[in-house]
Amino acid sequence: MTTFHLNSLPKENRIQMIGEFYDMIDSLKDRNEVRLFIKSLLTADEIASLMRRIEIAVLLSGDFKYDQIIKSLKVGRDKISTVQKNLLQDDSGYKIIVKRLIENRKKRLKRIKNEEKSDRESSTLSGALKKFSPANRILPDLLDAVIEKFEDDKKLEKETLLFTPSRSPFNNKK
Numbered sequence: 001m002t003t004f005h006l007n008s009l010p011k012e013n014r015i016q017m018i019g020e021f022y023d024m025i026d027s028l029k030d031r032n033e034v035r036l037f038i039k040s041l042l043t044a045d046e047i048a049s050l051m052r053r054i055e056i057a058v059l060l061s062g063d064f065k066y067d068q069i070i071k072s073l074k075v076g077r078d079k080i081s082t083v084q085k086n087l088l089q090d091d092s093g094y095k096i097i098v099k100r101l102i103e104n105r106k107k108r109l110k111r112i113k114n115e116e117k118s119d120r121e122s123s124t125l126s127g128a129l130k131k132f133s134p135a136n137r138i139l140p141d142l143l144d145a146v147i148e149k150f151e152d153d154k155k156l157e158k159e160t161l162l163f164t165p166s167r168s169p170f171n172n173k174k
Contacts, residue, residue, distance in 0.1 A: 056083040057094040058101060062161035072162075106160045 006014055028034045038047060052075060059069045066080050087094050 053079070053083050054094070054097060054101065056080055057087055057098050058161055060084055060087055061095075061098050061102075062158065064161070102160055105163045106156065109156070109160055109163050 006017070009017065025037075028037055042050070052073060055073055056069060056075060056079065059072065060080070060083060064072075066077060069075065069080055070077065083094065086092050
């Protein structure tokens with residue numbers, strides 16, 4: 001069986017073929033269609049390999065050192081170096097996806113923390129709070145809002161970089 005090489009096609013055909021591939025991806029309407037397409041197109045190992053490169057890009061964007069990434073993700077220096085070179089390009093697609101991934105992880109992490117906090121408060125304070133009228137809750141609620149506003153952003157940033165679905169409970173709510 002002959003191996004297909006894109007570069008063996010005339011330039012015009014290559015450009016057309018690549019453009020149609022991008023158009024195909026752009027035509028997918030929702031997450032489920034993307035999932036079905038990727039699942040049909042790639043093997044589980046190929047998907048894992050792509051995600052590993054994205055995780056490397058996330059950690060490099062968070063100023064993690066090669067040794068830290070090697071220890072955390074069990075990848076080689078060559079793979080990290082390749083991702084690093086791509087990240088340094090002005091038109092790096094990694095930059096776009098890393099930014100969006102971190103934003104989504106940050107939202108998910110905040111939601112999880114809020115749910116955990118709410119669960120703890122409702123279980124430990126439910127009896128005590130029943131004694132207070134809603135008017136007596138205004139000051140504590142305001143204080144909670146102020147404290148949350150000034151939350152240590154660096155800590156959240158690092159948690160966000162390390163927060164992956166494979167390492168944490170994951171609820172896909174938006």
